[in-house]
Amino acid sequence: MSGPGLLLDIDRLSCAYAGQPAVRELGLTLRPGELGCLLGPSGCGKTTLLRAIAGFHAPSSGTLRLRGADALALPPEKRGLGFVFQDLALFPHLTVADNVAFGLHRLDSGARRSRGLETLALLGLQDLAGRYPHELSGGQQQRVALARSxxxxxxLLLLDEPFSSLDAxxxxxxxxxxRALLKRLGIAALLVTHDQEEAFAFADTVGVMNxxxxxxxxxxxxxxxxxxxPFVAxxxxxxxxxxxxxxxxxRVSTALGELTVGSDLPFTVGSAVRVLLRPDDLMPSDDGGIEAEVSAVAFRGAETLxxxxxxxxxxxxxxxxSHQQREPGARVRVRPDLAHVVVFADEDVG
Incomplete structure (x- = not known):
């Protein structure tokens, strides 16, 4: 999985947590400026992987390269990464400006203050530099944590569910x-979340873990x-x-009729399979199609499920x-309208 121009290159990485496997033979890459996201249910290993990248957790096997060099032997402070924790970890006894400048040890005091104020301005916090964390709203505290990182x-910025405590x-x-700020600054990021909408809205590339x-x-x-x-589906x-x-x-035969697949199927003729149908793969039909009974409806604004x-x-x-909403018990004709026919072996679908 190695390659030129990669910022992060992980290959066959495994980690244990409390004596149990948490990350198994995992590989992924990130290029400079790329925004990635790890998506999956609780306990799937997302945060353990993020901590391993940051240097807070020692993998049991595999390789982890940053900017082309082996990073596993480097302590967290030598990896050149930013990390935003889920609990923010702001220092309550420091002002906003001092919190943001905390990690700028290599700069002199004047440069530290200048960089801190410049970063606060990027996040619209320049007027709050003299306040303390307890004087800020939850959203303002989150912005301070981002500014500090x-x-x-x-x-590369690592983000462990940083928005989970905020309202929608x-x-x-x-x-x-x-996302807009990271793109402007050319900073890559890896976000951990269990929120699909958040993953798709933020990331260029999304990884599903289980x-x-x-x-x-x-x-x-x-x-x-x-x-x-099937799990990803x-x-x-x-x-x-x-x-x-x-x-x-x-071709496959279904209750909706015959469907054509875009590439050769790896199954023998006559095999039982399953076809993935998304809600947007079925369209109402005035003529043709197949008749179905509406058993439930869920209004969603512009559309109804x-x-x-x-x-x-x-x-x-x-x-x-939504203006074509039917009521439970009504009969409606539908037809498939699939841009991509996705087929799985019958035994692989739980």
Missing amino acids: LAPRPD DLRGRLRDEL AGRLLQWAPGFELYHRPAT SFVGEGRFLAARVIDRR HTLKLPDGTALTALFP
Whole structure:
């Protein structure tokens, strides 16, 4: 997985936590300025991996290279990284300006103050330099923690669920502001979260983890439309698995009719398989298609999520424009409209 121009290069890295495997044979890369995200359920190893990159946790095997050089033997302070903790870890006895300047030991006092104030201004905090953490709102404290991590101008920022304590609106605004700032400064980042919306909105590349393994490392669009495993398909977005049978190398038969696959299937003719159907893969149809019964509806503003029951009892979901909302018990005709037909072996789908 090594290559030229990589900022972070991890290969077959394994870590244990409390005597149990936490990260298993994991590999990923980040290029300068790239924004990445680790997404997965609680306990999947995301934070352990982040701490291993930072130097706070010693891996049991594998390699970790920063800027082309082996980083495993380096202490955290020698790795040149910024780290934002989930609990912020601000110093209560220091002013905002002193918190931000805390890690700038290599600069003289004048340069430290100048860099600190410059960084505060980047995050709109210049008027709060003389205040103490307890005098700030939660959002302001979060900005101070970000400013402190950015003040040394690291080329890689590690973020451990930094927005989790904020309300949804503030979390979204701060996330978007941070993404724009990092892009402007050319600083790469690796964010840990369990929030899919946050992952897709912030990152260029998203990795889905489960049980210590990185199942897929790809742009959000690819994770959603071309998931590598049934777990990725289920964890990212909404979807149902439709029973199907292989007709030939490029076609499968389903309750919705025959579907054509974009590449050769690795299954023998007649094999039982499952096709992933996202809610946006089914469209209402005035003529043709297949009739289904609406069993439940969930209003979502511009769209309504309909749970549908096909004649054979299969349950699927479909998004209709809200002005086309049907009521439970109504019958509606639908047709598949799949840009990408994703097929898994029947036995791989739990």
